[in-house]
Amino acid sequence: MKTIRLLQTLAEQLAALRMQVAPLAGHATVSARFDRQLFRTRSTLMSACLEEAEANLAALRHAVEKAQLAQVSWLAEHLSAQIAALMRETATWSLRQWDHAAPGIAKWQRRRLQHQEFERRLIEMKQTREARCRAAVDPAEQQKLQQEIVALQGRLSRCQTALHRIESVLARMTR
Template identity: 60%
Template sequence: MGHATLKPRFDRQLFRTRSTVIQDYLAEAQTNLDELRHAVENEQQEQVAWLAEHLTEQITALHREITAWPLRAWDSASPGLGKWQRKRLENQEFERRLFEMKRERELRLNNSETLEEQQLLMREISALEGRLARCRQARDEIERVIERLTR
């Protein structure tokens, strides 16, 4: 059960741990189970009710996460060629959408009638150009990583 991810998977109110290893979340749930047993033995009804509900939510979240593992190959802690190829596809799709947004703003700019509208559209186009430039830089970096992995 040493499955790791690149970032924590659970809500901060559900688990205190910020780990990326599922075992740490299981350990926290086990601690809560031990606390629940202790509260039952000491007849602390409010504590029993809260811990039972909280533990149920934790177990449900853990079950959902474990069930979703096959779908999360893209978030594996071990970077492989497939992961970088998926990142490249995601980046290309993002770049395509940004380009379409920029093109749409440029068409609107050509048909705009007020100075205010033109200024707004020019600011939006400028922001989109910046995002496109960063997207292309990321694409170039992804391409370099893929090239290193396929040598």
């Protein structure tokens, strides 16, 4: 009974975490985000770390089914540490400064970080407006919100274009 509750709690935490990580999921950093003991992935993307945590949840469910108590204990502890680390990283993302790198690259990395933050905020603003638009009953308010959504989509696409250009510059510089 305790293991079923544990699995439910971990699954709920991962689902909530996936929603929090969504705006940051594709953003890369210069160096690894986490210790190699915590996450085996070499990727610096939050989505890769989240996928690894979800794979560990699947392995935990499998170990529970097979009644492998030692593995259940280790996986549960490891998965809870991964979830806690991802929550901390998500909460402190806006405070993160770029890892130190070569001076020429550092400028472009700072620009990438700024544009990633712009993109995240634009996505949040657009989602908020869309939710308000769905809830609005006044046609004039709906029309105003739809115009704002269109404007935000344009800003978001320009931001993503700039982000892709910055990524290509960084790719050329790091070859």
